[in-house]
Amino acid sequence: MFSGIIESLGRVEAANFDAGKLMLQVATGFPDLTLGESVAINGTCLTVVEFDAQGLAAFYASAETLARTNMGALRQGGLVNLERAVSLSTRLSGHLVQGHVDGLAKLHSITPEAGAYKIELLLPPHLAKYCVEKGSIALDGISLTLNVVTDLASGEALIGLTIIPHTWAHTNLQTRAVGDLINVESDVFAKYVERLCKP
Incomplete structure (x- = not known):
């Protein structure tokens, strides 16, 4: 579990693709990593399978993970967002994030505004239904608040968020461009409510 x-x-020091x-x-x-520890990489929970004292760590991503996330676009030299799993004594400054990516959103626009950045993303229908104004969402593992949710006739949604200067400077959002695919994890509570409310 993450925050x-x-x-x-x-x-990224190496990204070797082989047989899916x-x-x-x-x-x-x-x-101080440990073997088998969970680390969220761009919001995707992966397991440490090798490591050294300098913090160089190896991770395995399956075909399922590659199909649901933007991990397939990683290349040597790229920057990734990192978060280690929370402990029971950790402050929950963001929201409950499982590290289980639900799908991908396309970055639609980036607009500088008073030192911050306003961004818009286009979400597919299966993700759009879990979004509400002032609700939580995780984008590439970053806990963010939805400012605007505009439902489109296609079933998609255009979501708007404000990225404060600290978040912009300390995450890989600074490297993103319009058209990039971003990992999305919906609020898990919304998914539970949907399931419980089905007849």
Whole structure:
């Protein structure tokens, strides 16, 4: 379980694709990793399968993970958002994030505004239904608040968010461009409510 508060930016040292899977090496900067530990990389919960004292860690991503996330676009030198799993003593500054990506949204616009950035993303119908104004969403693992949710005739939704300067400077949103695909994890409570309300 995670909180959506990004701890640091990691650098992809290697991204090796083979037979539908990905072996990923990331310079995490975490010197005290443990084997089997969960780390959210761009909001995707992955397991540490190798590590060294400098924080270089290896992760395995399955075909299922590659199909649902933007992990397939990772390349050597790229920056990724990193968060280690929360503990029972951790402050929940963001919201409850599982690290289970529901799908992808397309970055529609980026507009600088008074030192911050307003961004818009286009969400497919299966994700749009879980979005409400002032609700929570995780984008590439970042816990964010929805400012605007505009439902479109296609069933998609255009969502608007404000990215404060701190978040922009300390996440990989600063490297994103219009048209990029962003990992989305919907609010898990909305999914439970939907399931419980079905006849």
